[in-house]
Amino acid sequence: MSSNIRALAAKCCFQVVEKGRSLADELPKQQEKVEGKDKGLLQELCYGVIRYLPELEYDVRELIAKPLTGKQRVAHFLILVGIYQLKYTRIPDHAAVGETVNGAKPLKQLHLKAMINGVLRNFLRNKDKVSDKPLPDAIKFNHPSWFIKKIQHGYPEDWQKILTANMQKPPMWLRVNQHKNTVDAYQEKLAAAEIAVSKQDEFSKALLLTRAVDVNKLPGFFDGEVSIQDGAAQQAAVLLNSQAGENILDCCAAPGGKTCHILELQPKLKAMTAIDVDEERLARVEDNLSRLGLSAKTIAGDAGSDSWWDGQQFDRILLDAPCSGTGVIRRHPDIKWLRKASDIDTLVILQQQILKNVWSLLKPGGTLLYATCSILPQENKEQIQRFLLDQQDASLVNIAQSQQEIGWQILPDEQGMDGFYYAKLIKK
Incomplete structure (x- = not known):
């Protein structure tokens, strides 16, 4: 397995698509088996297949009479890896085909070697033929249908621009x-x-x-x-605008980029607390604090309850709410396949619970900055609209370019940034 990058890529993509694993978790496991530049190639192949999945699946359906199932299913992903190389990389065709076909052996699919070879060579022969068959939007834009519909509804003028931006490789x-x-x-x-x-x-x-x-x-x-740290995420600490002597809370803080940025901008805080429900991810907050020479109190706790709270109210709170992640698809293309339409309603309810609970921890006159890396209005402006109606002691600070907007919605690749949302609230 370790000698064939295509086999490793197929195994990784199989785990993401078929088993619902995260690309961020699965890719490092496979990268441990290779060295040097091969790590980069493996990443390119995995991200590429996941990014262009509907289109590649369509290509395979046109070439294979009967879908590969059961124990042979991993070979289906090997073919996807092969077609991705032939369509989107500069790897010479003969090398892409040869190495992909050789990947059958470490995947224990040697009996399918001739078939894989035939499919890839057939694709090459027909690669430049232009079909007059209209493609569904899900294939044309490489996004799930439910997501396209939500974006069309939320952004009738910009939906195609958003989907196109999601397909780009993210900047640094x-x-x-x-x-x-x-x-x-x-x-x-x-x-x-x-x-x-x-x-x-x-x-x-x-x-x-x-x-x-x-x-x-x-x-x-x-x-x-x-x-x-993406440019959109760097807006958080600046918008929060912490002052010397204040008691600050970063809610759902992992991996800690915003916690650290708050401390970098204001070193004279009274106290900085970072909480996250995931202990493993909280360890990354501590790693980041250590590397940067900063200190904060880290607590493994659920932001939806106050069982972790010591009773001292906070001057300012950053709530980086759990969300669909639909603003960062260009960085995490597996979000398109790991998220389901039904997840959004569940997340909206969770956000409501956390927002209501965290608001009670804020001092009168204090500031709460609500943030998500989502572009879905349900999780963002609609969430804040509802909160303002329910919470009579909350007022909205205008941070958007237009006075009519509720909060600041950054769309993917706007000013080169990820998709993000911010709303700044003051407790009367």
């Missing part, structure tokens, strides 16, 4: 640790390392690189001088 944004460096000084370090910056966000000072680089090449990364 940096957050300079202003405890250790000014943004300008760090840009000089990047220039010396021949790493180009394409823009700086005016509000958050986030840096967008011209192209992504290996984390090992970032000057001072392991000394805590810089972090990788």
